[in-house]
Amino acid sequence: MFLKIKKIPSVNWSSDKPYNFKPKFSTFFFLCFGLMLFGLGEGLLIVSFTGASPWSVLAQGISLNVNLSIGTITFLISVAVLILWIPLGQKPGMGTILNAIIIALMIDLCIKFVPTPSNYLYQLILAIISVITVGIGGGIYLVSNLGAGPRDGLMIGLQKKTNLPVAAVRAFLEISVVSIGWYLGGTVGVGTLLFAFGIGPCVALGLYLVGKIFD
Template sequence: MFLSIKNIPNVSWSSRKPLNLKPKFSTFFFLCFGLTLFGLGEGLLIVSFAGASPWSVLAQGISLNVNLSIGIITILISIAVLIFWIPLNQKPGIGTILNAIIIGLMIDICIKYVPTPENYIYQILLATVAVLIVGFGGGIYLVANLGAGPRDGLMVGLQKKTNLPIAAVRGSLEITVMSIGWYLGGTVGVGTLLFAFGIGPAVALGLFIVGKSFN
């Protein structure tokens, strides 16, 4: 079962090490493709108007209690998460940098070109599809092994330390972050709950599909 998967699969186009400045074309392609899907999913979640992601709820909650914008808080949270990488022995790579760039671009494209559904049921459906796309995109780019984004690197590092299934680790992270953000005053919607409880299984499913497809 994909819910029990504990390791990032190693396939023919996976990089041998995260810090690889000259990866194979196929490795770089799948990294960018996965990040594009990841960003598309994040953008669709925002466009759905069904609720922000748990980390955005955390940033909103903190911003309500300190005199800083949500954008600045988001950057500070990313820096704090990267600091946690040190005891977890996680290593950055070009994927860590491209994570922010590609995902940011895809979010902007979605906001500009994808309309928000007028029907609430369609908004929920769009949010559900968004979570699945984020999970599948995450599975592809993590298998490339060229460095994870801050949150995904934290997930991988914690999984290695605890030896728990990836779905459980990611789910616990998102639910904890969402709960703290909500307690601090952040707004939680149905989309937030879908992301918090669904992203762990979605990422695990993405990793499972990629691992089976290329082995």
């Protein structure tokens, strides 16, 4: 059962080490494909108008107060988070850098070209599809093993410095950014809750599917 997965599977296109800047083409392809799915899902959740993921709520809130797109703000947040890696002793990989770029681009493309459903039921369905898409994309991206994303790296670095449980560190980060984003005008709603409770199982599903397909 995919909910019992405890480790990231290694498949024939997984990188042997996270700081590999000359990966196989297949590794690079699946890394980019996973990140594109991840960014598409994040964008679809925003478009659904039911709420957004915590970090997208922050980007949305900042975007409402400055003349920049949500995707651009998402990229700038990633850069700011990477700067915080320095005192935490974290090292970026190829996946870290592409994470910041591809997800930001996909969010802006999605917002530009995908219309918001007029029916609330369809908006909820779109929100559910978006969380599943983020999860599967995240699973593919993690299996490529080319470096943690900016936010994941921040979580890992803070956990090492504080020695607090990973769950507590992640919860602190997510609650902090969604609170700031909501204060600035970002949309918090059912979609935010769907993401909060659904992203874990959906990433596990992504890892399970990748492991099964490429086993």
